[in-house]
Structures are given as C-alpha cells and as structure tokens.
Amino acid sequence: MMTLYDELIARGLIAQVTNEEEIKNMINNGKATFYIGFDCTADSLHVGHFMALCLMKRLQMAGNRPIALIGDGTTLIGDPSGRTDMRQMLTEETIAHNAECFKKQMEKFIDFSEGKAIMLRNSEWLKPLNYIELLREVGACFSVNNMLRAECYKQRMEKGLSFLEFNYMIMQSYDFYYMFQHYGCNMQFGGNDQWSNMLGGTELIRRKLGKDAHAMTITLLLNSEGKKMGKTAAGAVWLDPNKTSPYDFYQYWRNVDDADVLKCLRMLTFLPLEQINEMDSWEGSQLNKAKEILAFELTSLVHGEEEAKKAEASAKALFGCGASGEMPTTELSETDLADGAIDIMSALVLTGLCSSKSEARRNIQQGGISANDEKVSDIGRSFTTDELKAGVVLKRGKKNFNKIILK
Numbered sequence: 001m002m003t004l005y006d007e008l009i010a011r012g013l014i015a016q017v018t019n020e021e022e023i024k025n026m027i028n029n030g031k032a033t034f035y036i037g038f039d040c041t042a043d044s045l046h047v048g049h050f051m052a053l054c055l056m057k058r059l060q061m062a063g064n065r066p067i068a069l070i071g072d073g074t075t076l077i078g079d080p081s082g083r084t085d086m087r088q089m090l091t092e093e094t095i096a097h098n099a100e101c102f103k104k105q106m107e108k109f110i111d112f113s114e115g116k117a118i119m120l121r122n123s124e125w126l127k128p129l130n131y132i133e134l135l136r137e138v139g140a141c142f143s144v145n146n147m148l149r150a151e152c153y154k155q156r157m158e159k160g161l162s163f164l165e166f167n168y169m170i171m172q173s174y175d176f177y178y179m180f181q182h183y184g185c186n187m188q189f190g191g192n193d194q195w196s197n198m199l200g201g202t203e204l205i206r207r208k209l210g211k212d213a214h215a216m217t218i219t220l221l222l223n224s225e226g227k228k229m230g231k232t233a234a235g236a237v238w239l240d241p242n243k244t245s246p247y248d249f250y251q252y253w254r255n256v257d258d259a260d261v262l263k264c265l266r267m268l269t270f271l272p273l274e275q276i277n278e279m280d281s282w283e284g285s286q287l288n289k290a291k292e293i294l295a296f297e298l299t300s301l302v303h304g305e306e307e308a309k310k311a312e313a314s315a316k317a318l319f320g321c322g323a324s325g326e327m328p329t330t331e332l333s334e335t336d337l338a339d340g341a342i343d344i345m346s347a348l349v350l351t352g353l354c355s356s357k358s359e360a361r362r363n364i365q366q367g368g369i370s371a372n373d374e375k376v377s378d379i380g381r382s383f384t385t386d387e388l389k390a391g392v393v394l395k396r397g398k399k400n401f402n403k404i405i406l407k
Contacts, residue, residue, distance in 0.1 A: 002273075003024070003028045004027055004028050004058070004059070004062045005023070005024040005027055005028055007058075007273065008055075008058070010266075010273055011266040011267055011273065012219055012263065012266055012267055013051070013055060013218055013219055013267055014216060014217075014218070014219065015192040015217040015218060015219045015220075016192065016195055016215075016216070016217045017214070017215070017216045017217075018199075018202055018214050018215045018216070019212070019214060022212070022214060023187070023214050023216055026064075026186070026187065026214070027059060027062065027064055027187075028062070029063075030062055030063025030064050031064070032059065032064040032065070032186060032187045033064070033065045033067065033183065033184050033185050033186055033187070034059065034064060034065075034066060034067065034185065034186070034187035034188065034189055035066070035067035035068070035069045035120075035175075035176070035179060035185050035187075035188055035189070036052045036055075036056060036066070036067075036068065036069065036188075036189045036190060037069040037071050037074070037122075037172065037175065037188075037190065038052075038068065038069065038070055038071060038102055039071040039074055039075045040070055040071065040072055040075050040095055040098035040099045040101075040102055041075060041090065041098070042098060042236075042238075043097060043098045043101045043240070044101055044102075044105065044238045044239055044240035044243050045102055045105050045106070045238070045239045045240075046230055046236040046237060046238050046239060047221070047229060047230025047236070047237040047238075047239075047252075048221070048228065048230045048236070049239070050221075050230070050239070050268060050298075050302075051191075051218055051219075051220075051221050051267065051268065052189065052190075052191075052218065053106065053109040053110070054109070054267075054268055054270075054301075055189060055218055056068070056109065056110055056117075056189075057109045057110060057270075058270075060110060060111065060116065060117060065115075065116065065117060065118075066110055066117045066118075067117070067118050067119075067120060067179060067183060067185055068102075068103075068106055068110060068117065068118075068119045068120075069119075069120050069121075069122055069175060069179070070099045070102055070103070070119065070120070070121045070122070071122055071175075072095045072096065072098075072099045072121045072122065072123045073121070073122040073123035073124075073125075073126035073127060073171070074122055074126070074168065074171050074172060074175070075090060075095050075098075099121060101240070103119055105239050105240065106119070108301075108302065109301070118183070120179070120183070122171075122175050125174075125175075125178050126171060126174070126175075129174075134174075137208075138170065138173070138174060138177070138204060138208070141203065141204050141207045141208065142169075142170060142173075142200070142204075147166070147169060147196075147200075150169065150196030150197075151193070151195070151196055152169075152193065152194075152196055152197065153166070153169075153196075168197070169196065169197045169200045170200070172194075172197045172198075172200065172201060173197065173200035173201040173203070173204045174201075174204070175201070176188050176198075176201030176202070176204070176205065176213060177201060177204045177205050177208065177209075180205050180209070180211070180213055181209070185213075186213055186214060187213065187214040187215070187216065188201060188202075188213070188214070188215045188216075189215075189216050189217070189218060190215075190217055190218070191217065191218060191220055192217040192218065192219060192220050193220065194217060195215075195217050198215035198217070199215060201213065201215070202214065202215050219267070221264075221267065221268075223256075223257060223259075223260050224257055224259035224260055229256075229260070229264075237249060237252050239302050241303060241307075245328065246299055246302075246303040246307040246308070246310065246311050247310075247311045247314055247315075247327060247328065248328065249298075249299055249302065249303065249311070250295045250296070250299045250308065250311035250312065250315060251295070251311075251315065251399065252295075253291065253294050253295035253298050253299070254291050254292060254294075254295040254315060255291070255399050256291060256294070258287050261287060261290045261291050261294055262276065262279060262280065262290065264294055265279070265290065265293070265294050265297075268294075268297075268298060269293075269294065269297040269298065269301075270297070270301075271293070271297060292312070295311070295312070295315075296308050296312055299311050299312075314327050318393070318401060327393070327401055327402070327403055328351075328401065328402050328403070329402070329403045329404075329405060330350055330351045330352075330402055330403070330404050330405075331405055331406075331407050332350070332388060332404055332405065332406050332407065333406075333407055334406075336350065337385070337388075337406075340384065340385050341382040341383060341384050341385070342382060342383055342388065342404075343380065343381070343382040344360070344364065344369070344371070344376055344378075344379065344380075344381040344382065344383075345357045345360040345361060345364070345379060347383065347392075347394060347404055348360040348363070348369065348394060348396070350404070351394060351402035351404060352402070353394055353396045353400055353402055354396065361379050363396055364376055364377065364378075364379050365379070368396055368397055369394070369395070369396055370394075370395045371383070371392050371393070371394055371395075372392055372393055373393070373395070383404070385406060388404060388405060388406035389405070389406050391403050391404070391405040392404050392405075
C-alpha cells in the first residue's frame with residue numbers, strides 16, 4: 001500500500017525537505033507535530049492558502065497533529081518574501097478581526113477537537129519579548145551574510161530593504177524555536193518561497209538546543225504559464241462566500257486551462273490517485289468533465305456539498321438554456337432606468353461585466369456580448385421594464401455572466 005509520503009510525492013506536493021528519511025518516518029507513522037503559519041493580512045483565506053489547508057488535512061487524517069499558527073504578531077512586521085514593495089502596516093484591531101475570520105474558515109478543514117490540532121497566535125510570545133533579551137538569546141545564531149543571500153531578501157535589496165522587514169526571518173525562526181520547546185512541534189511546512197525562513201528556524205533549534213527539527217516546502221500552485229493560481233482579473237479567489245460566491249468559486253475551477261486540470265485534481269482534491277491517473281488519457285470534451293469534477297470537489301470542500309450542487313446546477317442551466325437563480329445577479333431599481341428602460345452599455349457597466357461604456361461598446365462591436373443567449377450587435381439596444389422584471393442574462397465572452405432583474 002502507498003505510504004502518505006509516497007502519496008504526497010505522487011501528487012506533486014513536495015518541493016524541498018531537510019532530511020527525507022526522518023520526515024518519511026515521522027509523517028508515515030503519525031509522529032509529526034507540524035505547523036503552518038498564516039499571516040492575517042486580509043479578512044479571508046484565499047486559494048493560495050488552499051494547498052496548505054489540504055496538506056494539513058491529509059497529514060491529520062494519517063494521525064499527525066497540525067498546529068495552525070496565526071501570525072498576528074508577525075503580521076505587525078510584514079513578510080518580504082515574494083514582494084518587491086513593503087507591505088502596508090495593519091492595526092492590531094484589524095489583525096485580531098482577520099485572525100478570527102481565519103479560524104472559522106480553517107475549522108471546515110481541520111478537526112480542532114481535543115488533542116487533534118491546535119491553533120496558536122504568535123503574538124502570545126512575540127509581543128512580550130524584550131529587545132535586549134532577544135538579541136542576547138538568539139542574535140548570535142543569525143549570520144547577516146547568510147541572511148542577505150536568502151532569496152526573499154535578494155529581490156528586495158535592489159529597491160531597499162527596511163530593518164523592520166529584515167527582522168521577519170528572526171521572528172519566524174523564533175516561532176519554531178518557541179513551539180518546539182512548548183508544544184513539541186518538530187516540523188514546519190510552508191510555501192516554497194519560505195525555504196530560507198524555515199531553515200532559519202531549524203538552524204536556531206540546532207544551535208540553541210542541539211536538537212533536530214525538520215522543514216518541508218509545498219510546491220506553489222502555478223498554472224502552465226508559471227503564474228500563481230488563485231487570482232482573476234477581479235482579484236483573489238477567496239474562501240469566504242461573501243467575497244467570492246460559491247458559484248464564482250466553482251466557475252473559477254471549471255474554467256482552468258486544459259493543461260492545469262489534472263495537476264489541480266492531484267494537488268488539491270482527495271480523490272484516489274488511481275481515479276485521477278485514469279483521466280490522464282482524457283481529451284477534448286472529457287477534459288470538461290474533469291474540470292466539472294475538480295470544481296465540484298473543491299467547492300464541496302470549501303462551501304459544503306449542498307452549495308457545490310447548487311453551483312453545478314446553475315452552471316449547467318446557464319451553459320444549457322439560460323437563467324438560473326444561483327448565478328451572479330444585479331438588482332436594478334427604477335432610479336437605474338431612463339424612461340422605463342436601460343440601455344445595454346449602462347447595463348454592462350452596472351453589472352461589472354465591462355469597466356466602462358467605451359469597453360462595452362467595443363465588446364458589442366466585436367460580437368462578444370449576448371442577452372438571453374442572443375448576440376447583441378446594436379449598441380443602442382435597450383431593455384424595457386417588462387423584460388427586466390422577467391430577468392435578462394447578459395453574457396460577455398464565454399465565461400462571464402450576470403443576470404439583471406428589476407426589483
């Protein structure tokens with residue numbers, strides 16, 4: 001039977017590890033108490049965090065114990081990894097609110113019942129630290145030469161790296177050192193861009209305590225063009241249903257490129273590998289079926305099976321024969337109308353399908369707009385009160401829809 005570590009490799013999830021044999025032994029036998037850190041820079045987790053949450057769930061299912069570390073202390077500094085600019089400073093109230101939102105979302109993935117997993121906030125130990133004591137305790141363990149060679153700092157050196165951010169690696173390393181001592185945390189997981197920060201922690205534990213701790217990085221979720229997935233033209237794809245509706249979340253995965261669908265199924269779903277491997281030979285319309293499976297599985301994970309079924313039904317109704325209650329809807333009031341009607345260009349801007357009337361005009365002229373499945377070629381087309389009360393489904397391109405309805 002395939003071990004957990006072998007499965008993680010087969011799913012393409014592991015990028016780098018500190019000591020493969022040790023890590024294999026720990027996670028295959030449920031001996032790891034591992035942590036993943038989440039900086040709470042927004043009030044919702046997004047698709048970029050999804051990999052980490054799924055990995056925590058996989059390891060927990062095999063008997064390992066996750067620590068979800070909410071970085072409410074480190075968020076006060078800001079992580080320079082993968083950034084070319086300095087992150088904005090957030091207030092402590094905002095960070096506390098964001099941390100609360102994260103916890104609610106994580107509970108859908110991770111079982112936080114007694115002894116199964118814990119959630120910690122690093123402000124508990126970082127805020128009481130005394131600067132002189134900290135310097136004396138860990139300062140000598142960090143080589144500035146090595147730190148400056150780290151990838152996350154290199155990118156910033158050209159534009160200027162503040163001393164504030166330079167301390168981020170020390171804070172993250174201190175987290176690992178503290179949890180190793182107080183919570184028996186023996187392993188850290190993170191994105192591949194975190195490798196230098198993670199090694200800072202294993203090295204600090206080795207120097208101060210003479211013991212081994214381990215680090216493993218997860219492959220970043222990139223599309224076939226090498227860009228991070230989880231972003232749309234409208235911004236991040238959030239796990240909070242109020243920020244990204246379950247329907248839009250479903251559609252995001254339903255519309256991934258053919259080249260990315262199998263990779264996403266392997267890395268993000270809990271479907272057996274045998275089932276996914278069978279799809280390797282799929283092509284054409286079969287790949288659309290694979291995308292529907294991906295979208296359904298991930299929407300179920302995040303929003304529950306009922307929401308996933310609704311989103312699936314809406315998408316099918318929409319691609320099949322027009323309108324459905326679950327699609328993005330814009331409610332109009334009488335004040336949006338002029339002489340009891342609304343013109344197509346205003347409607348496209350109001351729904352957000354186009355950013356301006358000139359963009360709307362261009363889309364119509366290029367044949368990219370339809371209303372209730374009929375192509376609109378007249379930029380003067382308008383919709384009457386009766387049409388609007390029945391509801392009009394506007395469509396831009398193949399994948400962007402919005403239903404306008406008069407209240």
